Amino acid sequence: MKVILAQPRGFCAGVIRAVETVELALEQYGAPVYVRHEIVHNQHVVEGLRAKGVRFVEDLEEVPANALTIFSAHGVGKDVENHARQRQLKVLDATCPLVTKVHNQGRQYAAKGYQVILIGEAGHPEVIGTLGQIPAPVILVRNVAEVQTLDFPPLTPLAYITQTTLSLDDTYTVVEALKQRYPHIVGPDTRDICYAVQNRQAAVRELSRCSDLVLVVGSVRSANSVTLRDIASASGKPSYLIANGSAVRNEWFGNGTTVGITAGASTPESMVDDVIAALARIAPLEIEVLPGREEHVQFRLPVGLAARQ
Structure with missing residues (x-):
């Protein structure tokens, strides 16, 4: 064979950063460390960290007072950030920087008065977090058929952003459908996908x-x-x-x-x-x-962690 x-x-660099964040937190703060949602979607990684003393939770109410809490690579909404502050939890944010970039794009478009359209999978943690980061109504679409159901007045200022982990081809098709219906729509280049x-x-x-x-x-x-x-x-x-x-x-x-x-x-x-x-x-x-592109991207660790020597 x-x-x-x-x-x-x-x-990828975002996952390496997220996993290293959890491992360094264990070394520097000791177990248990609490992580909201699975740090990444891989059971082998999750079980390996759980065996070292990581506790994965879906609700911050499950985290004891003053415990160290880490946000997963998928990102979280403002409501989760505010909840953590209200409970005075020490937080390390392991959100992938490329996901944070999408959050920033969405907020900037909303602040300029655009109706934001998010191309993404309903219910995916990254999408939930992105929707929760934009202080304005956001329309979620996944495919061309859903684009055809949109009914904005012709001069509505529109902007799109995208989930980072989608198929480049599928996203391009959805973006082109949006542009065909609403030629004035603005958004990042599809090359901005992760x-x-x-x-x-x-x-x-x-x-x-x-x-x-x-x-x-x-x-x-x-x-x-x-x-x-x-x-x-x-x-x-x-x-x-x-x-x-x-x-x-x-x-x-x-x-x-x-x-x-x-x-x-x-x-x-x-x-x-x-x-x-x-x-x-x-x-x-x-x-x-197979010969292919070599990746040398590295992301800085969250504030509050010291890198391994």
């Missing part, structure tokens, strides 16, 4: 071209992992989203199958290694890494 690894794959999402999506397209089958290692709750699987499927290749090697099935493979492997931005490389080990139990492997 030939295995081709996508490049880049796995952890650099890591763009790079991984480009890599999985290339991977699909040279593979018989594609495995995306990640969580079904991870929007960017689901998108990678969808992109691979759209290429016409059998594609599976799996959490780890235990999900690999022998019947997926024939003699001489070329298997492409990539991983979502919240997936640690250890889970990719676990999948490779599972494949090695099926057949001898020939492994190569």
